[in-house]
Amino acid sequence: MDAMDQLIAPVLSNSESSQTPRTSVFDRLSTSDDRLKLDYAEVLGNQQANASLSFFPLVDKAQSRVCIPVELATKVMENHKSTLFGYFLGPRLQFPVVERYVKAVWGKFGCVEAMMNNNGIFFFKFNDVGGSNQVVESGPLMIRGVPLFVSHWDPSKGLSKPIHTSCPLWVKLHNVPLVAFNKEGISRIASALGVPKQMDSCTATMCDKAWGRPGFAKVLVETWAVGELKREIQVVVPSLTGGEDVTVVVRVEYDWEPLVCNHCLVFGHKASTCAKAIAAESSKRKTNNSKVDEDGFTVVGRKEWRPKKVSSVFEHGSTSTAPQVTEKTSTLSPPRVDTAQTTQETQTADGEGWVADKINKGNLETGQGDKTTTSLKPTVNKEVAKDKTVQKPPLKSILKNPNRFSALSNDHSSVTRGDGGTKGNSPDGQRSGLNAPDKQQEVKSLIRNNNISICAVLESHVRVDALRGICAATFGRWDWISNQAVSEFGTRIIIAWDVACVDVMILESHRQFMNCEVRIRGSSNSFFVSFVYGDNRGRERRTLWSGLRKFKVIIGDKPWLVAGDFNCLLFPHDALGGMSRRNSDMEDFANCLEDVDVFDVRFMGIHHTWCQKPKEDAGLKRKLDRMLANTEFTSLFEDATVRFLPRGLSDHSPGIITFSGGNRFRKFGFKFDNFLISDPLFLPTVRQCWNVEVEGTFMFRVTSKLKALKKPLRKLRANYGSLSTRTAELKEELDVVQLAADLDYGNSELEGEVLRAREAYQRSCWADFSASRQRAKVKWLTEGDANTRYFHRAIEERRNLRHIHSICNSVGDHVYDDEVATAFIEHFVSIIGTKDDTVDPEMPQSWFVNKLSLEDSNHMIRQVVDSEIKDAMFRIGNDKSPGSDGFSAKFFKASWEIIGSDILLAIHNFFYRGRLAKELNHTLLCLLPKSPNASLVSDYRPIACCTVLYKCISKVLVDRIKPFFF
Known part of the structure; x- marks a missing residue:
């Protein structure tokens, strides 16, 4: 008796055991003897009532056929009557996107839960049947332009997607004539679709x-x-004057295009993959090829010879040996080709790239990929072999060889070298990837010239047996590791680092990415890095997106950098040539970045990092390489900057990310925080400083008093400390007091403490929100949005794009840190700071056609009144950027009762004397990039952040001039 029988069989005496016949499990379970009935749940120790099962014997033991009774189907349908199942036509959207959208839109109908099975079918549970019926009657739900079809579950139909002959689509109609831009006109135009x-x-x-x-x-x-x-769509516009009608072409743009089969006339698949269409085309081809001669015989055309394909048994990993095949044919010798790879509508061949990271002086580089597309046609040797016996190779060699004709020949054209390179593995005899000595030398030069601490080589094409020798020749005494153990087609990613600068710990190794933690020696700073080489197929890249999401959950809010070749576009404008519309691969990429909260680190240089040039006059350009980081990384390394270099002879642009070892101490100037106006000490502080007597002109008095106000306002701001920390502490205090008051009901002292703690917490929340809105400058921000991830991401992206840590000056040299400001000053001085005498000061009067009347000119120079100045002041935005003095418009408005009279006198004095104090005429020069990858001083345009008093004077002048020009 085996161990299982000892567990499940009752103990019998020797006589009983000898008399009991040997029966099968089914016979023992169907007998009436209770001692022989087996209860597997009790044997396994599962005592839960809801986990127990019942046994129902088969009617016919020869067939595995189970019939569900009508009563059970009715009972299950009753339990799911308020549940809907939904589906998409074609590729589905991500479940988190669907769940958030559905709960936001269908929440009013009582949608409480959502889930998805492995087949991509969504389930939505409602509180009652009425809510689910309203959702079904409202029709498909449009999520990001893609319709989500929902219906009630019917046990007779199962969960299969029904056939759709119609589909709702959001359509953009461009160039609609103005005469048709109304409800009826648009209805007529849209009816054509x-x-x-x-x-x-x-x-x-x-x-x-x-x-x-x-x-x-x-x-x-x-x-x-x-x-x-x-x-x-052609729209004919009639002529109301009796002339000819005008035909206008309206361009149609679809937010989402479903797959359409022209053979079945249904949505959901293409005719090229339709089984019915393929069968019909094959039948039609056979009919056309079958020709009957005069005698009634069928004429068979000459067939083209093709080599025999490898059996599918070996393609699935069978280890059985193949029979020997004896042929008398010409010897087929496959050419040395690189594996063709496709990225969306782009095809690239094998190549290699690298990513490097410099910590102290800081460079991280993504390198070049030497990708070339070659022909896959076999070549036929002139020599004819006699009775050539071919042995079918093992599966491993079949998978590694992209040419299926290699199984028919013993190839001796490729000679393996000691360093792992292979001669003849490209049409011109060059070795691909890091196997080539020139590529090894190029990596060594980049490491040496840029003082790199971490280097990751992507798509290296190095074989396992040559990996150690090539890495030793390339990286020297550095430590290195690769993902060859999880890669099917050679080594894809190699990471090497200088042990004297950093410590690298590999956390996860995958075919498409490698996650690691980097610790900087001599510093307490550390961060996580994910080196990525994405697959060329969108379906396989979903494993990459899933891996990044899981790693985000593991590391939490730690600094994280994601760098490499994603082989996928993020935006349509990232492509030049070929298809550039937004597709499902872009949606998957964008959804992943949104879920893991990473964004592009500020970069300069080449935008389209990959280029394929099949011809001299045409080519495809894509931005496939990216450096992404979260807010924690850019906060820790505030000077992080990415620079993509020219491609040179390669088709990939190497990228360099530069950052120092950590946060740098920066001394910030004074900046008034608007939330201080709600502080009870704000107005007394302003009144105390403003009542001090100052000798001088009216404008000098104002500027002097504003300067004296900075120190007490700094002290008032210091009382709040970190607003987020203060808000969290006050929330904890409020929770403690509320719990104490709940336990001691009727205690008036505790109730008073609750009121005071609640008021303090509310004021702190409002101060935090006000400061956040002032920093973010997001116009749609409303109360409560300050705690969202998108809000903090918007602040960090603005901060990252605002900093300029390196630039290429007018001469063409790259400068860093303090030399950046000097480069910009020299550039703008040469443009707007140089006197130009080429314009004749005596311009002809014929140039000025429109002239002001005497009455209008006198109206312009009329005396300025107090109401004009006050109105101009209060029309300035509260959150506008302050000038060099740091005071916002909100400060002047809140303290107008105290400082208003002096402000009016100072501005009146300007219009009377025409002189402006130098303190008001000083501005902060801010540089705005003209493109996201600005790298030259000429790629920025300057704007001036003027003081509030300067803006007020300008608004008064503009209000007087504007009526005569517009």
Whole structure:
């Protein structure tokens, strides 16, 4: 008796055991003897009632056929009557996106839960049947332009997706004539595409008010699967003067395009992959090829010879040996080709790139990939072999060789070298990836010239047996590690680092990424890095996105850098040439970055980092390489900057990320925080400083008093400390007091403490929100948004883009740190600081056609009144950037009762004397990049942050001039 029988069988005497016949498990379970009935749940120790199962014997033991009774189906359907199942046509959206959108839109109908099975079917649970019925009646839900179809579950239909002959689509109609930009006109135009359902709110508002900027009309149209989707609509506009009618072409743009089968006339798949269409085409081809001669015989055309394919048994990993095949044919010798790779609509061949990281003086580099597309056609040798016997190679060699003809020949054209390189593995005899000595020398030069501490080589193409020798020749005494153990087709990622500068600990190794932790020697700073080489297929890249999401959960809010070749576009403008519309791969990439909270580190140089040039006059350019980081990384390394260099002979641009070892101490100037106006000590502080007598002009008095106010206002701001920390502490105090008051009901002292703690917590929350809104400068920000991840990400992105730590000056040299300001000053002085005498000061009077009348000119120079100045002051935005003095417009408005009279006298004195104090004429020069990858001094445009008094004077002048020019 085996161990399992000892566990589940009752103990019998020797006589009983000898008399009991040997029976099968089914017979023993169906017998009436209770001693022989087996209860597996009790044997396994599972005493939960809801986990127990019942046994139902099969009617026919020869067939595994189970019939579900009607009573059970009715009971289950009753339990799921308030549950809907949904699906997408074609690729589905990510579950977190669908869950958030559904709960926000269907929450009013009682949607409480959402889930998804492995087949991509979504389930939505409602509180009652009424809410689910309202959702079904409202039709498909549009999520990011993609319709989500929902319906009630029917046990007879299962969970299969029904066939759709129609589908609702959001359509943008460009170049709509103004005469047709109304409800009826848009309905007529949209009817050419299908059945119009509704307009979006912006289009409906423009149609109702007959006013707006009619760039395009957005309409929801139910289209039918009849032919290809229309791209243009011709609209005939009649002439009201009796002339010829005008034909206007309206361009049609779809937010999302479903797959359409022109054979089945349904949505969900293409005709190229439709089984019915392929079968019909094959049958038609056979019919056309079958020709009957005069005698009734079928004429068979000459067939083209093709080599025999490898059996599918070996493709799936069988280890059985293949029979010997004897052939008398010409010897086929496969050419040395690189593996073709496809990124969306782009095909690239094998190459290599590297990513390097410099810590102390700081450079991280992504290197070049030497990718070339080669022909896959076999070549036929002139020599003819006699009775050539071919042994089918093992599976490993089949998978590594991209040419299926290699199984028919013993190739001796490729000679393996000691360093792992392979001669003849490219059409011109060059070795690909890091196998080539020139590539090894290029990596060594980058490490040496840029003082690199970490280097990651992507798509290296190094074989396992040559990995140690090549890494020793390239990295010297550095430590290194690769992901060859989890890569099927050679080594994809190699990470090497200088042990004297950093310590690297590999946390996870995957075919598409390697996660590691980097600790800087001699410093307490550390961060996480994910080196990425994404797959060329969108379906395989989903494993990469999933891996990044999981790693984000593990590290939490720690500094994180994600760098490498993602082989995927993020935005349509990242592509030049070929298809550039937004597709599902871009959606997956964007959703992943949103989930893990990373963004592009400020970069300069080449934007399209990858280029494929199949011809001299044409080519494709893509931005496939990126350096992404979270807010914690950019806060720790505030000077982090990425620079993508020219490609040179390669088709990938090497990228260098530069940052120092940690935060740098920066002395910030005075800046008034608007939340201080709610402090009870604000007005007394301002009144005390402002009442001090100052001798001098009116403007000098104002500037002197503002300067004297900075020190007491700094002390007032210091009382708050860190607003986020203060808010958290006050929340804990409020919780403690509320719990104590709840336990001691009726205690008036505790109730008073609760009120005081609540008021303090509310004031701290408002101060934190006000300061956050002032920093972020996000116009749509409302109360409560300051705690969202997107809000903090917006602040950090603005801060990262604002800093300029390196630039290329007018001469072409790269300068860093303190030399950056000097480069910009020299550039703008040469442009706007040099006197130009080329313009004739005596311009002809014929140039000035419009002239002001005497009455208008006198009206312009009329005396300035107090109401004009006050109105101009109060129209300045509260959160506008302050000038060199650091005071915002909110300060002047809040303390106008104290300082208003002096401000009015100072501005009146300016209009009377025409002189402006130098303190007010000083500005802060801010540089705005003209492009996201600005790298030259000429790529920035300057703006001046003027003081509030300067803005007030300017507004008064503009208000007087504006009526005569507009």
